[in-house]
Amino acid sequence: MSEPSTQANTKTYWKSLNELAQNKEYKNFVEREFPENATELNDGVSRKGFLRIMGASIALAGFSACRRPVQKILPYAQQPEDIVPGIPLFYATAMPFHGNLVGLVVENHEGRPTKIEGNDLHPASHGNTNAYHQATMLEMYDPDRSRSPRRKGKKASGQDFISFAKTFFADTDKRIVVISEANSGITYNASKQTFLSNFPNSQWVSYESFSEEHVLEGNKLAFGQRLRSHYNFMNADIVLSLDDDILAATHPNNVEYAKQLTTRRRVTSRDDAMNRIYSVENGFSTTGSFADHRLRVKTSEVQAFADALASTLSIRMNGLSAYSKVNNQFTDTPFLVALANDLVKAAGRSAVSIGWDHSPEAHATVAAINVALNNVGQTVDYLEVPHLGDIDQHAAMAEALTNMKAGKIDAVIIIGGNPVFTAPSGWDLENALSSVEEVIHLSTYNDETSKKASWHLSRAHFLEAWGDGYSFGGARSVIQPQIQPLHDSMSDIELLNLITNQSYTTGYDLVRNTFRGIHRTNFDNKWTSLLHDGVDRASDAPSTKAVKQNGYPNSGQAAAAVMSGVVMDYRKANVQLSNSLRPSAPEVVDGIELVIKADASLYDGRYANNGWLQELPDPMTKITWDNVALMSPATATKLDLENEKEVTLTAQNGTTVTLAAWIQPGQADDSITLHAGYGRQGVGRVADYDTEQMAGGRNVFPMRPGTSAVAGTVQVSATGNQYPVSCVQDHHSLEGRDMYRQATLEKYKETPDYSSFAYVHKYEVPGIKEAAELGEDQPISLFNEQTYPDYEPQWGMAIDLNSCFGCGVCVIACQSENNIPVIGKKEVGRGREMHWIRNDRYYIGDKNDPQAVHQPVPCMHCELAPCEQVCPVAATTHSNDGMNQMTYNRCIGTRYCANNCPFKVRRFNFFNYPKEYLTTGEDPDIIQMAMNPEVTVRFRGVMEKCTYCAQRVNRAKIDAKINTGSVKPADGAVLTACQQACPADSIYFGDLTDEQATVTQMKRNERNFLMLEELNVRPRTSYIAKLTNPNPALVDNTMPEEAH
């Protein structure tokens, strides 16, 4: 394949195009195709196909036209088995996050992974994903990723490090500290044990910036054992979240929890019941917005609330007598009394959870409450997780730091994580590292920590390296690579094994050996089904609910039977509440408290170089590209601040940060929340704070005294400057309009038609009476009602507002599926965001303590589409299966269609965004590989919008036609990208001519309503109105009942 590339490399030619450098880069890349460590995957499928295509395409690239370069491709010389060009293949794998795996299925096109889906056999996925999972695709193809090891800042090769390690680690007396990211890897933890015994002077510390340590330590206080709290909200009628954002992607088990919580709120008939969610928190979280009752309190007061609750419950439940004396500001408040009554009533069917970053004492209290309410074993399990160990890792870190500073350490090995960036400033980690001879950092990016290390090692992305591990609940999975490593990189287990044994073994062999140890009999069958299913199941044979080779994997709820076959390795502890548990006085923060939380998009900064996530609007604030100082309207008034006014915050430890103030309705007064992960330097083009665009936010980690949420009191002073913030939603009120409709469950039972137009407006839809006289059921219209009245299928969508909690995974899933460009802060600030589906968030009620509601808005695919009527060149038209289509090639870009869209879902390419995105940087070809080949990349000057994933629809139609002769696919054969990703199952899509289809049934629901029905544009996308389930005792204190 490399021959044509030399031939085409007429130097003057390329030089004149200033592309010579790029081509050289690419040649290097192509030459790396067979690194010496490459392993042929033995499932009979070569995934290197993309290299041939890419190699060929670049090799013969010519520049013969002004409009676009001509690129020729070559066919396979030898066709690899199973690969049919144009037909994607799906392989199971699992994504590690915070040491927990979520099972995924990856779509591969000609050997390159292009799209992530959930694995419906995996208990932490149920076929769905969160935004991090979806966006990890872009991370793998990130051209700014570290491409090779670096020795003291200079480029080196993997071989260099292997030879270094062989000699350096030959002396097993070396005093070594390993600082590892949370990792549940089976191979990894086995290696860890070998390492610790091979190197007797070594110490192992597990470090996460937002760690689980307080949960484990709190449960130790309660039960005498470090245990993980694992909830089963399926059994919970009453859920209390104490500042615990269980629905947000920042929670490592959010997909499973979201599935459970939303399933318990699914109402398909008037007889259905719903769970009731209480939320007590300072900032407005997605969980808070999903709750039936929300109490805003300072984060530093949450523990006091838990104590007061325990005290109130102690009267009626056993085991909380230690708390009976507690009396604080929350005692006897109506909210707490009503909550306590509800919890007692639902004892054994309730669940109380508290945020990971609250104190161990608070966790102990919550554990005690759950025990007292008999919830253990019903809604919450306390799991023994062996790899989390018995040692308080915060204490271990303190010891390691002391030793490092004292010069007692020869080498520090940092596996994953970016502690130099995320560590609290009090640790003085940089100083500690500088006292160590060799600092080895394995990292995806050449980041802040790598720059302080003597060896930086490029970490293989999980999509390109073998691994294994456990889900949050303990299901075993193998991380199956989808592609050869793009760069000279190494995986965690390869590094650890290399250091431990001073010899290199491939990750594949390591993982296989581990599983040989687990499955001693019938290994080959077990291994095959493990790889196939993506999760270890009791049976030897692959699941019959197979992940399909062609078409799309099934989503939705996997049958309980399927999940029950999954082997869960973590044992449920038989817990006994400690007698010595006593309430401790919570730390009081005087004045304004500072709270630091993980960011919904960037987590702790690890996803900072991911454009999709940077541009994903925060679920609540709708801000992109920045972090801001969130404060309540009252606090802002007190401090005389407005949105975008720049403020300098001085933390208790003296560190300062300057960023924009932002008013967050619903925030607790005297409480400022900052999101971490922003303000990175020297990492990549996306993550770095960009002075020109003023994007990328500020680093707030130094303000943390430890790893707790509350960072003490804060001093606020305005700088007098303005800092522009790119927020995708400027207006937060519904203005009394009816596009969002809701009622309480009780009201729904009384008036099932509460969401109908006639009920909301007290009059019929205009034109319907006149139509009735003519014997028609739709308001009269000037235009052809339906171009293809008899064609089947007819597509439609229903969105259940009752389960949507606004996470935004649909946005990223759509972006990944449909090649939607990232446009940067400035353009977003101009209001030119390109997302095909957006998530509108409205505040309802009192601006200090409002209800927040979420409404995903894709294209409505109106039957009488106003956009189609005004396009002068007929670039947007109706398909025979009822979809409103955009013909990019025909579009001349008048933007008239976008103006005339009442839902404002159309997106215009004001600049050549994809060019920016796909052809700049040192190696643009890599990012091009993340593109879905089934979807056109749009050129400058054309309009685009949601297509209902036309490519998926057409694939299903083709498959159906081949298999059945009819172009009418079975229900569930087409899942749109947003639908497939949604852990809340909020989105239903299907054939409206199929009476049995789920979408048809959803649309038949009484709560089904059309947005802007009076316009008679007849949207194919409809909404199922929201229901809330407030406590009747709190009805005065509750959210506004209706939103229209």
Added chain:
Amino acid sequence: MSKYQYVPEPALVKGDHDFASITHLVTDVNLRPTPKAWYLLMLPANALLGLLLVSIGYLIWEGTGIWGLTNPIGWGWAIINFVWWVGIGHAGTLISAILFLFRQDWRTAINRFAEAMTIFAVMCALIFPAIHVGRIWVIYWVFPIPNQMVMWPNFNSPLLWDVFAVSTYFTVSLLFWYVGLVPDLATLRDKASDKMRQIGYGLFSLGWNGSNRHWWNYEKAYMILAGLATPLVLSVHTIVSFDFAVSVIPGWHTTIFPPYFVAGAIFSGFAMVLTLMIITRKVYGMEDIMTNDHMEKMNIIIMVTGSMVGFAYMMEFFIAWYSGVEYEKAIFILRATGPYAWAYWIMMTCNVISPQFFWSKKLRTNVTFTFIISIVVNIGMWFERFVITVTSLANDYLPSSWDYYSPTMWDALTYIGTFGLFGTMFLLFLRFLPMIAIAEVKAVLPQADPHNYDDNGTYHAPVEEIPEHVTVAKSNNA
């Protein structure tokens, strides 16, 4: 005093002019050497024209993103400028066609000039719909050109109607203007002393020799074209208004738009004619032909159309309330009180309040005051289009999509650039073509009336015979 008053009709041409002096007055401008002042004006006009070309070039190179357009607000200054310029053009056609059919002889003094303005304004206007599209290189797809792919434009789209309406309007206006020019070009050809001019004017005067036959054909052609142009005056802006009225957007979806747009167009067009006329007649000493009476008549039209526009503004509010459509109500309240209230009140002040001053005869005959109001009106009309285009898009159905529109430097530069194009064209017109329809003005001189000649063919200035029982009102030009 008798109950009848005799109002003498003021003379259309002031001063002691006969055919020859009119010819001299007008053709001298074209035939004498170019004055330095002309070059001094041409320089900034050309500079602005250059600016326009640079702005367009940059726009095509970079994309429409250089403008301040956003997601909800897909049309901004480009469409505002388009509607504004087209509107300005209306006065010319109205003066030359409709007033011709109504036999308003006073139009002869200004029709050439106003028509030239129309053509140049429409040229400026046409730039915008062409360049505002995302992919200008395929703009020809809006034309129904038969092609092998059987791609056909969408005849439902008001933008397509616009293409036909404006291009027809431009073509007819140009023809009408040219036909009217033919006799005068012949005059220039005959007066010209150098070869170049003789050939140039000769070529375009189509062999005109003033024969009876020529005049007969000319009058017929002129009449037919006037008849063709008259409905166009009404149709063009009606169709431009359809761009908005046919949509579903609150504040756009309004049936009052066609008459309201036409009234607004005439309103702004007359204001523009006045602005130009006041400067030109001063510079070229044409006060005898373009008299204060003309100015006054035009001011009355401004007052009438301004009041119509004001009525339409009120009616929009009434209908918004009366319709009971909450979105419609909201947008009108937001216009007056929302984020764009500043633009709305500029519009109201300039368009509704300022022309009311013309109720006063003193003010409507005051040149300076008229000049100021004529500019104020055009500022107001620009803001009217701004209010219509931007505010409706910025605050439509879903509050989540609401956004604020801010133009960029390039929006402003492109707009300013069109004044360069307009100025350049207008200066060229003044330099090379007779700014006054010589033949037509001659036709309204008393000398052209055969009754004013005795049997010997000697001219006697007409004497007004006033019956004894009536008193004479103060003449307009006392």
